[in-house]
Amino acid sequence: MHFLDQAKIFLRSGAGGPGAVSFRREKYIEYGGPDGGEGGKGGDIVFEAVPGLNTLIDFRYTQHFRAPRGKGGAGSNRTGAGGEDLVIKVPVGTQILADDEDRTLLADLAEVGQRLVFLKGGDGGRGNASYKTSTNRAPRQHQQGWPGEELWVWLRLKLLADVGLVGLPNAGKSTFLNRTTNAAAKVGDYPFTTLRPQLGVVRHKGREFVLADIPGLIEGAAEGAGIGDRFLGHVERCKLLLHLVDAAGDDPGEAYAVIRSELEAYGAGLEAKAEVVALSRADLADPDALGAAKAAIRSIGRGDPLIISAATGDGVDALLDTIVEKLGEDRGAEQQEGTGERAWSPL
Template identity: 45%
Template sequence: MRCFDTAKIYVKAGDGGRGMVAFRREAFVAQGGPYGGNGGNGGAIYFEADEGINSLVGFRKKVHHRAEPGGNGGGKKMQGSDGRDRTVLVPPGTVVRNSQTGEVIAEMFAHGHREMIIPGGRGGRGNASFKTAKNKAPQIAENGEEGMEMWVEMELRLVADVGIIGVPNAGKSTLLAGVSNAKPKIADYPFTTIVPNLGVVERDYARMVFADIPGLLEGASEGIGLGFEFLRHVKRTRVLVHVLDCTSKDVMDEYEAIRNEIHLFDPEVGEKPEIVALNKVDASEEAATRALELQEEFRDFGIDAHVVSALDGSGVAELVTATKKALDALPPVDYEAEARAAEARRGTVARAADGKELSDFEIVDDPYAFYVKGAAIERFVQMTNWDYFESFKRFAQVLKMSGVEQALNSAGAGEGDRIVIGKYEFEWSRDNRTGALYESWKAKMDEKPAGTTQQGSRHWPHAAG
């Protein structure tokens, strides 16, 4: 058996649709003008908490999750349809992180909690959007923006009211089975329980969710044993029930060891209300006597301790009553407020280049090429439709206006050197005359497969530029 409380999946937002170059051609409509529509936005990736799911086992075989791309723009200024969003359902208590950076992207709290992980790609503009007073018949359109993609790691922290902790074989699962309808695996050897178990306990018309947290032992906070895998579940609980095996002669040492590991893992968890269950008093008179002595010792420290037998049920009812009393003393949890606070800490989800300036870039000199790094300039290049000569001229103008041209010259880029911006590679030239640009564009068009139509060449002024 394995515990599926962690998973790693690939998510990709939908690409934006392409813009279209079209012109209005109707009878009795003189000089109809540009009529190409914009492409639609790609679908976004959402995560949503669903209480019907209690583990991440469903992601074992479903690793790739993609949203739909946006539709391409059409004639008559028809907008392309937006791509359908993709919603990934996860159990409540799931924490989503960027696999590469480790940054927390989302924290899914209660059922129905929904958050956008990555937005869809922006749709490209059609030629109707490029019409100006100087260029009333533009023959230029954009490609859609590629949707963001990433690997994300998910970590499930059980959302439970009460966490049952203790050393292996202390009787945690037996106690859970005794107070709830849960049916965990129970045996007389250590680490019988290797997956967390949940049980619902009803008392005074109120429901409490108990979680059996297995695998804790000395060194758990450093990854020894199973503890490192399950300590994360303790963070979501509100009250701790610490089960001690009174047949052991080292009860207090075991208690201190577990408390120390919890404090090392997260000091805030160590401050949670704690109730001690002195278990297995039915095993022998020695165990019963030791339990009574320990009860007095704990009370001297101000800790609520109960003598119980999870096997025959003695003292369990009083333990549950004390646990409910401790829960009632705590303020109610406002999951919506927690979700808003978590979202405020992370900020608004945006595309990589949103809010960035074209002038925000850096030049990386490499033996192979000069690399221009910058989110905005890379998105601009990726969305440029190189089939149109006007796009080629626009690209040259943007390089000059953004300062990339001057920066490359200052970095030592010479005639014929390779320049790489994003996925686009070209040869550097300081000749920006229209004729030189056209020859460069024409050479690239000639490299296209035979039979491919060359777009946008009718606007080429055939006189030398």
């Protein structure tokens, strides 16, 4: 399945049905009078967040959504049938944005099963029975149904994950994802092997959490260099960032600083999120290089990084222990600070 995290679609709710013009013509009933019923209400446009979806690829091929209109009224004061609501199923984490320069946020579907009536259908028109008065015994006027609403909107998907995996290209992120999950991400010895976000479920010592791997960032990503920072939106909702730094790289300290500066340039609170730093690909670095890399990151003020090798598995369990511990702390803080309610989490 192809990954698509943005799509532009057209929405139109159903128009109301017209009212009827009708008169009773039954035998032995004198002055039967008007009995035209009202039209039915048009269908609503409804969004629903459903589990099991992690892409907007369906909206590349279907871009126009129109709810059915209501049926017209009929004689004997019969109201027309209402149009069925059009339910659009989207992945959890989908945002609905206005089609304007600022891409104004209109709705955010961040919980499983969340439903939103986005555009309401038009009301049905009045039949001639509703126009009857003491001075207008046989009205022939009626009302057409009210039109529905229409709008162009953007859908933007921000994947829901507990841990976001960030780092420079070729920092070993995909290898780590494959080691700890069943994601089967592509691994190669060239930059930008990962071209789209990957999700995986980590199961460790009776706990589960969702890990999101995004394409590697480079210096200037906030200005569009490389793939750019558009995929950072998929880690905005994460509780924790896992920052992998290539221990065998030319300058691990500089590599760490580059990613931190890009997170700050992106904003959205990423720079303030809890972070676990790990020196990856430790099997390719000598002890002196590992010591220098630890010292360089420590000098920036982020504490001692963990040392792992996703290829051999060394240090991976200790890293997962740290992640589970930090996620547990975050969950406890949420329960103490909140009112007992918290956002949906795969945990």
